[in-house]
Amino acid sequence: MKVALDAMGGDHAPAVNIGGAKEALELYPSIEKIFLVGDEDAIRAECQKQGLSTTSPRIAIVHAPEVIGMAEPGAKTVRRKKQSSINVAMDLVKAGEADAFVSAGNTGAAVASATIKLRLIEGVDRAGIASGLPNEHGICHLLDAGANPEAKPEHLLVYAIMGSAFARHVLGVKHPKVGLMSNGEEDEKGTTFTKETFALLKGFADSGKAPFDFVGNVEGHDLFETQLDVVLCDGFTGNVVLKSCEATAKAMFKWLKKELTANAVRMIGAKIAKGAFVAVKERASAESYGGSPLLGVNGVVIIAHGGSTAVAVRNAIRVGMETVQHRVNPHIEATLQDVKR
Amino acid sequence: MKVALDAMGGDHAPAVNIGGAKEALELYPSIEKIFLVGDEDAIRAECQKQGLSTTSPRIAIVHAPEVIGMAEPGAKTVRRKKQSSINVAMDLVKAGEADAFVSAGNTGAAVASATIKLRLIEGVDRAGIASGLPNEHGICHLLDAGANPEAKPEHLLVYAIMGSAFARHVLGVKHPKVGLMSNGEEDEKGTTFTKETFALLKGFADSGKAPFDFVGNVEGHDLFETQLDVVLCDGFTGNVVLKSCEATAKAMFKWLKKELTANAVRMIGAKIAKGAFVAVKERASAESYGGSPLLGVNGVVIIAHGGSTAVAVRNAIRVGMETVQHRVNPHIEATLQDVKR
Numbered sequence: 013m014k015v016a017l018d019a020m021g022g023d024h025a026p027a028v029n030i031g032g033a034k035e036a037l038e039l040y041p042s043i044e045k046i047f048l049v050g051d052e053d054a055i056r057a058e059c060q061k062q063g064l065s066t067t068s069p070r071i072a073i074v075h076a077p078e079v080i081g082m083a084e085p086g087a088k089t090v091r092r093k094k095q096s097s098i099n100v101a102m103d104l105v106k107a108g109e110a111d112a113f114v115s116a117g118n119t120g121a122a123v124a125s126a127t128i129k130l131r132l133i134e135g136v137d138r139a140g141i142a143s144g145l146p147n148e149h150g151i152c153h154l155l156d157a158g159a160n161p162e163a164k165p166e167h168l169l170v171y172a173i174m175g176s177a178f179a180r181h182v183l184g185v186k187h188p189k190v191g192l193m194s195n196g197e198e199d200e201k202g203t204t205f206t207k208e209t210f211a212l213l214k215g216f217a218d219s220g221k222a223p224f225d226f227v228g229n230v231e232g233h234d235l236f237e238t239q240l241d242v243v244l245c246d247g248f249t250g251n252v253v254l255k256s257c258e259a260t261a262k263a264m265f266k267w268l269k270k271e272l273t274a275n276a277v278r279m280i281g282a283k284i285a286k287g288a289f290v291a292v293k294e295r296a297s298a299e300s301y302g303g304s305p306l307l308g309v310n311g312v313v314i315i316a317h318g319g320s321t322a323v324a325v326r327n328a329i330r331v332g333m334e335t336v337q338h339r340v341n342p343h344i345e346a347t348l349q350d351v352k353r
Numbered sequence: 354m355k356v357a358l359d360a361m362g363g364d365h366a367p368a369v370n371i372g373g374a375k376e377a378l379e380l381y382p383s384i385e386k387i388f389l390v391g392d393e394d395a396i397r398a399e400c401q402k403q404g405l406s407t408t409s410p411r412i413a414i415v416h417a418p419e420v421i422g423m424a425e426p427g428a429k430t431v432r433r434k435k436q437s438s439i440n441v442a443m444d445l446v447k448a449g450e451a452d453a454f455v456s457a458g459n460t461g462a463a464v465a466s467a468t469i470k471l472r473l474i475e476g477v478d479r480a481g482i483a484s485g486l487p488n489e490h491g492i493c494h495l496l497d498a499g500a501n502p503e504a505k506p507e508h509l510l511v512y513a514i515m516g517s518a519f520a521r522h523v524l525g526v527k528h529p530k531v532g533l534m535s536n537g538e539e540d541e542k543g544t545t546f547t548k549e550t551f552a553l554l555k556g557f558a559d560s561g562k563a564p565f566d567f568v569g570n571v572e573g574h575d576l577f578e579t580q581l582d583v584v585l586c587d588g589f590t591g592n593v594v595l596k597s598c599e600a601t602a603k604a605m606f607k608w609l610k611k612e613l614t615a616n617a618v619r620m621i622g623a624k625i626a627k628g629a630f631v632a633v634k635e636r637a638s639a640e641s642y643g644g645s646p647l648l649g650v651n652g653v654v655i656i657a658h659g660g661s662t663a664v665a666v667r668n669a670i671r672v673g674m675e676t677v678q679h680r681v682n683p684h685i686e687a688t689l690q691d692v693k694r
Contacts, residue, residue, distance in 0.1 A: 085539070161544050255573030259574040264601075
């Protein structure tokens with residue numbers, strides 16, 4: 013099991029990527045090698061700083077002279093910066109030298125590079141990002157979280173198949189439950205797009221072929237409260253929802269911190285109950301999930317949050333490892349073949 | 354200043370509506386009268402229970418034999434249940450007997466009833482709901498929060514004009530700042546719809562005619578952190594975002610409560626710091642804002658959350674009062690006339 017890590021990706025590169033690689037090597041013995049892809053000097057310096065031996069057979073530095081910035085237009089820049097860390101790392105997966113790609117860098121660039129270099133699985137028209145949210149009953153994946161902003165109903169049908177394959181094989185959910193994000197739970201709610209998608213999903217579920225239960229339209233609260241494995245939406249909605257949920261959690265922690273430090277008495281109370289805040293922060297944070305699989309490409313591609321910490325990068329590597337080990341892509345291929353028949 | 358209150362609207366009707374009316378009458382002397390619209394027997398019984406004298410000249414019970422349920426299809430049911438509390442209350446505004454309509458009931462029904470009975474302001478093609486969010490710099494209104502799921506770019510241009518009129522005249526913001534919700538802050542981000550809307554807003558702002566500053570594309574975190582008065586989006590996106598933010602806040606309080614009561618030590622700390630949780634809950638809750646104006650109809654219509662408490666209903670009545678007193682609709686009409694020239 014070998015991982016190609018974009019060492020230059022994210023807001024805190026290369027530090028968090030080197031830190032995440034170090035933790036992953038310590039924690040996951042099944043990882044044979046991590047390719048650290050990016051500016052060689054910067055990577056060497058950071059490895060030395062963090063005490064990660066570059067002579068270890070489990071580490072390989074692969075130089076990539078270019079970096080794609082977080083704010084650059086992804087798809088365009090991928091074509092221009094051929095020697096960027098994202099492209100060079102993706103090439104390692106394409107060549108079969110690495111089993112999984114992990115990046116906390118520019119999402120649009122990673123999606124474009126993966127689609128161009130690895131191509132799509134047969135039967136898939138658009139790849140989708142499955143972002144895990146901390147649901148009371150497990151992890152609920154919002155799919156698509158941003159790869160395909162103007163999705164078509166048939167894209168969401170394939171997302172339902174792919175997302176439920178991920179839930180079944182990686183998370184061990186026997187009968188994945190799939191909902192459709194809408195502006196109300198009643199069947200007739202939604203836009204032309206969601207109504208067409210609803211009809212398509214319902215028809216497929218009624219045919220008996222669906223490898224999932226379609227629960228119908230869902231709303232924001234279902235992401236956290238209802239036993240659901242996949243919530244489908246177009247990539248624009250998914251991206252906006254995901255960022256809005258993150259922003260709400262962040263704002264609440266900020267206000268809580270302000271109020272808890274507003275006077276000496278509250279500060280004492282906060283200190284005594286500190287464990288509770290740490291636990292909630294951990295649960296709410298993206299760190300624990302760490303990486304979102306880009307489903308639909310011919311290879312394992314994990315997108316980590318731009319603001320990832322070392323723990324988040326380590327967890328993204330873990331998600332990559334699990335996606336490879338549980339053979340998610342072969343299962344997706346087989347299911348798509350089955351459905352066609 | 355007279356208010357027509359849908360006494361039967363919301364998940365906790367009529368109790369919270371009667372409670373909200375009672376509080377509003379106590380707190381706001383400029384309210385001459387509140388019409389309590391709905392089932393007369395139920396309203397009388399609840400008034401007696403809560404000690405609200407129905408013989409007061411500031412109270413008038415208006416019987417409406419029908420109720421539109423929260424899950425009924427709004428637009429259709431409004432046409433069928435002509436004697437529903439929403440329709441009867443709206444008729445009072447239409448007839449000029451009341452200055453504002455307030456309901457915590459079925460949003461789709463209230464929007465449809467308002468549009469049919471009050472009609473739209475000249476120059477407005479679709480009404481939009483402006484929902485206030487607790488931004489660090491004041492209140493940021495998400496517009497549209499659900500009235501118009503499949504909006505066109507020109508609808509959002511009119512929303513920008515209406516939302517900034519509300520911010521200027523009700524909230525006292527001299528130079529309202531307007532952003533466009535997108536899947537990234539860079540100008541080129543978005544869907545076909547948001548890109549067309551962006552171009553329209555930018556062209557209008559560049560013409561020097563705009564009564565607001567257009568700040569460009571914004572994301573989830575801007576709702577809470579950036580000095581913004583209006584964030585524009587189609588009603589599907591707005592509805593989904595609003596519900597997802599509410600759900601995140603709710604989930605976090607739930608987790609916090611669970612963790613704070615997980616052991617005796619934490620419970621002691623939580624008790625000492627209790628004031629902080631109350632303050633954050635109040636800030637995060639929809640109660641403080643209480644009501645979202647439906648902008649664009651010929652009359653003042655305030656939509657309250659279905660889960661409203663009495664405090665939320667009281668605040669929705671206050672928003673209605675302020676919208677009337679600050680002459681928001683005449684200002685919107687005048688601005689739309691100005692822009693045309």
